[in-house]
Amino acid sequence: MVELITSREKLVNYLESSQLSRGLVPTMGNLHQGHLTLIKESINENDLTVVTIFVNPKQFGPNEDFDKYPRTLEADLDAIRSIDKALDKNVIVFAPEKIEDIYPEGFSSTISVHGFDQILCAKDRPGHFDGVTTVVYILFNLIKARRAYFGLKDFQQTLIIRKMVKDLMIPIEIKLVEIVRDSNGLALSSRNKYLDLKQKEEALTLTKSIKKLKDSLLKSGIKDTIKMKDDILEDKRFVYLDILDANNLHPLDDRSKEAVIAGAIMIGTTRLIDNTLVSLNVR
Ligand code: PAF
Numbered sequence: 001m002v003e004l005i006t007s008r009e010k011l012v013n014y015l016e017s018s019q020l021s022r023g024l025v026p027t028m029g030n031l032h033q034g035h036l037t038l039i040k041e042s043i044n045e046n047d048l049t050v051v052t053i054f055v056n057p058k059q060f061g062p063n064e065d066f067d068k069y070p071r072t073l074e075a076d077l078d079a080i081r082s083i084d085k086a087l088d089k090n091v092i093v094f095a096p097e098k099i100e101d102i103y104p105e106g107f108s109s110t111i112s113v114h115g116f117d118q119i120l121c122a123k124d125r126p127g128h129f130d131g132v133t134t135v136v137y138i139l140f141n142l143i144k145a146r147r148a149y150f151g152l153k154d155f156q157q158t159l160i161i162r163k164m165v166k167d168l169m170i171p172i173e174i175k176l177v178e179i180v181r182d183s184n185g186l187a188l189s190s191r192n193k194y195l196d197l198k199q200k201e202e203a204l205t206l207t208k209s210i211k212k213l214k215d216s217l218l219k220s221g222i223k224d225t226i227k228m229k230d231d232i233l234e235d236k237r238f239v240y241l242d243i244l245d246a247n248n249l250h251p252l253d254d255r256s257k258e259a260v261i262a263g264a265i266m267i268g269t270t271r272l273i274d275n276t277l278v279s280l281n282v283r
Pocket of ligand 1 (some may be wrong): 026027028054056059132135136154157
């Protein structure tokens with residue numbers, strides 16, 4: 001059964017009376033197949049899945065798309081109901097109506113994870129990850145799930161959340177789920193909604209560039225690949241494109257076992273991200 005809960009009080013009452021093992025899928029709504037994959041995974045692994053839908057103002061910059069971010073609760077509920085097992089298992093959708101149900105009046109706390117600032121998305125989105133970790137911490141605290149599910153498309157986010165969990169010793173298992181792509185290879189994102197067909201085609205520049213760098217890294221090694229990356233960056237639509245150690249987002253060195261090739265691109269006014277992981281064991 002899929003049940004909608006729109007207040008913190010009702011959620012707390014529900015959770016207090018339930019002994020079922022919990023999986024948490026935090027989202028900002030406008031669910032696509034990427035989200036549904038996370039939800040399916042949680043349904044398979046837990047007796048109760050809590051999907052949260054909250055467009056978190058703290059993770060948007062002043063000139064970003066908070067106001068126009070798609071809010072599609074009814075369609076989101078239908079999408080969750082369309083998952084086979086959602087009807088047999090217990091699924092709660094927590095979509096708070098009042099912002100105070102996440103950030104109580106006078107809220108003045110921030111969770112900051114250091115060490116990943118000034119890199120990738122942190123460079124052009126100052127404060128973004130503090131907004132993410134603060135809301136995710138609040139959700140972890142509220143829902144007390146055994147497991148939480150995140151997509152690898154937001155690779156830097158997954159590293160930062162895992163670091164927060166380790167540093168603050170939060171008793172939760174973080175499960176990471178592969179990027180889901182459309183038939184052309186474009187990584188699914190709620191922001192793809194802003195693109196017309198031509199722009200979706202244009203957005204593949206990012207996916208293709210990452211793929212080209214991956215092939216080069218495996219075939220020709222890091223030096224040639226960095227040169228190739230710098231050439232690609234001549235295209236001013238790229239916000240960044242980088243090849244880093246996937247373990248810590250440091251530059252690759254001889255001890256690196258896995259690389260992440262991550263990029264962000266502006267298509268019109270829409271900022272899109274993508275990445276791929278490359279195992280370096282074969283070097
Ligand atoms: O990945 C997202 O959609 C958001 O950053 C998250 C984790 C739901 C926090 O608002």
